[in-house]
Amino acid sequence: MITPMERFFLAVALLCMSQLTSAQTIESKYQGEFPTATSKKGLQVEMADDALALGVKHATMNIDLARLAVPAGQPAGGDTLSFESDGHTYAVRKGYLEALESTIRTLSDEGVLVYAILLVYESGDPAVNQLMLHPKYDSAAPNHLGAPNIETDEGRRYLEALIGFLAERWSNPSGEHGRVVGYIVGNEVNSHWYWNNIGGASFDELADVYWQTLKLVHHAVRRQASWPRVYVSLEHHWSIRYPAADADQAFASRKLLDDFARRGQESPDDNFDWHVAFHPYPENLFEPRFWNDQTALPTIDSPRITFKNLEQLTSYLAQPELRYQGQPRHVILSEQGFHTPDGPDGEAIQAAAYCAAYRKIAELDGIDAFILHRHVDHPHEGGLRLGLRTREPDGSRRAKKIYECFRTADTPEWREAFEFALPIVGRESW
Numbered sequence: 001m002i003t004p005m006e007r008f009f010l011a012v013a014l015l016c017m018s019q020l021t022s023a024q025t026i027e028s029k030y031q032g033e034f035p036t037a038t039s040k041k042g043l044q045v046e047m048a049d050d051a052l053a054l055g056v057k058h059a060t061m062n063i064d065l066a067r068l069a070v071p072a073g074q075p076a077g078g079d080t081l082s083f084e085s086d087g088h089t090y091a092v093r094k095g096y097l098e099a100l101e102s103t104i105r106t107l108s109d110e111g112v113l114v115y116a117i118l119l120v121y122e123s124g125d126p127a128v129n130q131l132m133l134h135p136k137y138d139s140a141a142p143n144h145l146g147a148p149n150i151e152t153d154e155g156r157r158y159l160e161a162l163i164g165f166l167a168e169r170w171s172n173p174s175g176e177h178g179r180v181v182g183y184i185v186g187n188e189v190n191s192h193w194y195w196n197n198i199g200g201a202s203f204d205e206l207a208d209v210y211w212q213t214l215k216l217v218h219h220a221v222r223r224q225a226s227w228p229r230v231y232v233s234l235e236h237h238w239s240i241r242y243p244a245a246d247a248d249q250a251f252a253s254r255k256l257l258d259d260f261a262r263r264g265q266e267s268p269d270d271n272f273d274w275h276v277a278f279h280p281y282p283e284n285l286f287e288p289r290f291w292n293d294q295t296a297l298p299t300i301d302s303p304r305i306t307f308k309n310l311e312q313l314t315s316y317l318a319q320p321e322l323r324y325q326g327q328p329r330h331v332i333l334s335e336q337g338f339h340t341p342d343g344p345d346g347e348a349i350q351a352a353a354y355c356a357a358y359r360k361i362a363e364l365d366g367i368d369a370f371i372l373h374r375h376v377d378h379p380h381e382g383g384l385r386l387g388l389r390t391r392e393p394d395g396s397r398r399a400k401k402i403y404e405c406f407r408t409a410d411t412p413e414w415r416e417a418f419e420f421a422l423p424i425v426g427r428e429s430w
Contacts, residue, residue, distance in 0.1 A: 026219060028226035030171050035181060035227075037113050039410035040361055042371030043388075044335065048106040051375070054388075054407050058369040059107050060115045060184070060334055063100065065148065065162060068092045071127040072154070085161035092162065104170065104178030113369070115182035115231070115277075115334065116166070118217065120148050131155055134198045134209065141197035145187065150212050163220035171225035181228055183221055184277045184334055185214050188235040190256055191242045193249030196233075200248035207259045211270075214260075218272055229330060231277035232260070238305040238312075253278075253305075254316070261322050273324050277334035278313060280306045285384060288338035288353035291425055307336075307357045314366035330368050333361065337373040337386035340400065351402040352421035358409045359418070359430050372406065 042058025045051040051059060070080050070091035081094040108114050120132050122144040129137075131154060137146035149155030163183075170180035188195040189210050198209055210232075218230040234253035235242075241250040257276070264271040282290040283304050290296070296308040305313050318328045338353040340346045354372070361370040376397050377387035388406055389397040408417040415430070422428065 026222045028222055028224065029168065030173060030225040032225065032227045034229065035113060037111075037369070040367065040370045041358070041406070041410045042113075042332075042369045043375055043406075044371060044373045045103065045107065046375040048103050051107065052110055052112070054403075055410065056107075056112055057410070058113045058115070058332070058371050060117055060371050061100065061103065062119055063116045063166075064096075064119050064121050065159070066120050066123045066128050066132045067096045068162065069123075069128050069132050069158065071125075071131045074127065083161075083165050085164055086157075088157070088161070090158060090161050090165070092165070101169075101177045104180060105175070106178075108175065108179040113181045114179065115184055115332065115369075115371075116170070116180050117184045117187060117233075117334070118148075118163075119187060120146050122146060131158055136199040136201070137197050138193075138199040142194055145195050146197045147186065147189075147192070147209055148213055150209070150216060156216070160216055160220050163217050164224055167221040167224035167228065171228060182231055182275075182277075182332070183217055183228060184231040184233050185217050186210065187233050187335075188279060189232070190234050190237065190253040191245060191250040193245060194242075200246070202248065203251050203255065203259075206251065207256060210256070211260060211263060214274055215270070215272065218274060222272075229273070229275050231275045231332065231334070232256070233277045233279075233334065235279045236281050236283070236304045236306055238303065239301050240303045257316075257322065264324070265321065271324075273329075275330040275332075276313075276317065277332050278305070279335045280310050280313075280333060281336045282306050282338070282353075286339050286341070288341065288350050289425075290338075290353060291356065307360060310360065310367070311364060314364065317366070328366060331366055332369040332371065333367060334369075334371050335373045337384075338402070340377075340385040340387075347401040348420065349424060350400065351405045352424035354402050354409075355405050355418040355421040356425045356427075358405075362410075 037057040039057050041056060043051055043056045045059045070093060079093055079095050080091045082089055082091045104114050123129050132149055134147040134149050135151050148159050169177040186196040192198060192206050221228050221230055237252060238254050239252050241252055282288060283293040283295050283306055290307045293306050293308045295303040296306040298309055300312055300316055302309055302312055314331060338350045340350040358370060361367050374386045376389045377385045377391040379391060388403045389399050391397060405417050408414045
């Protein structure tokens with residue numbers, strides 16, 4: 001006879017088993033293991049040949065899904081490519097797809113691990129916007145970036161078909177179209193008004209919209225291949241929201257992680273292997289000397305998590321309730337960089353910040369990749385100069401001091417190249 005206590009523990013065990021196996025019920029077309037890289041060095045690549053010369057091991061690429069989209073009823077032509085999904089025919093823009101795949105293939109053929117950042121920019125085509133943008137997207141969004149449309153049947157079906165189509169091409173063993181190992185869903189979604197717009201939203205509304213999107217992308221990818229990882233994109237406001245945002249425009253990133261962990265614990269259908277793409281920028285993006293950050297504290301309740309206290313993130317994710325099948329979720333640093341201050345020492349300060357950050361990440365367990373932003377200074381990034389290279393008025397792109405530090409970061413030459421940075425960061429040795 002089973003006692004009430006035994007019955008209770010049996011029920012708990014059955015629940016845990018159902019949660020642990022829920023994500024495994026998706027049968028993948030292609031089987032394999034997530035590839036490994038020889039270092040954590042990565043870059044948001046703009047020039048593939050230069051990136052390979054720098055020895056990158058990881059790379060991210062922005063994928064504007066709106067530029068791929070072909071709404072139903074639009075005439076097929078030479079710039080469209082049709083594909084089938086669940087008995088329906090869809091199409092994508094061939095030119096944009098081939099341009100993406102040219103870079104992806106160039107990098108992945110050389111062993112670089114490529115991660116796709118899935119974005120939806122507001123388009124000049126109203127039909128594309130209706131299909132791809134969340135219905136509550138506000139055209140006042142400062143960066144013209146919205147959440148994908150999972151609310152209408154047409155939008156959800158197209159998004160699911162599109163992600164499956166891309167995952168099949170980019171996981172195919174032939175490698176004909178290049179290989180993608182990770183899919184980052186949106187950008188800095190905790191500050192949704194700016195980077196994943198669904199209009200003004202409560203926390204519960206944002207969390208539910210993003211969760212459903214994350215789950216759709218994960219399942220669409222997993223039906224094609226067993227190894228690519230799907231990532232939540234979060235920025236450095238950890239226990240506070242972005243101070244300039246209204247209460248319905250941004251939230252603390254930790255709050256989203258807690259909400260997602262709760263969902264997985266409460267429902268087997270919501271228990272799957274999502275991972276974290278974090279952006280530990282310095283607290284002031286114009287001040288690269290992150291070791292002076294005042295709001296990056298050595299506690300789990302720190303207002304921000306930057307390079308100064310990044311170990312707080314990996315410690316937090318190591319908690320049992322945040323794990324998946326007993327293992328901590330994987331973390332990549334998918335976008336962060338260091339501004340070049342004005343003055344004769346500006347390039348040295350930027351480079352020293354990279355040196356200090358890379359040495360910390362190289363020795364910090366739980367971080368798979370440190371993907372620097374940017375490759376080249378951008379003229380429309382609010383005055384930030386984050387690149388390895390400048391962007392000169394004549395169109396040339398001069399390598400800064402950080403360039404050589406980046407190149408040598410994971411080679412035996414790093415000690416000599418990094419030596420100059422020690423007095424800048426206030427250290428006697430690494």
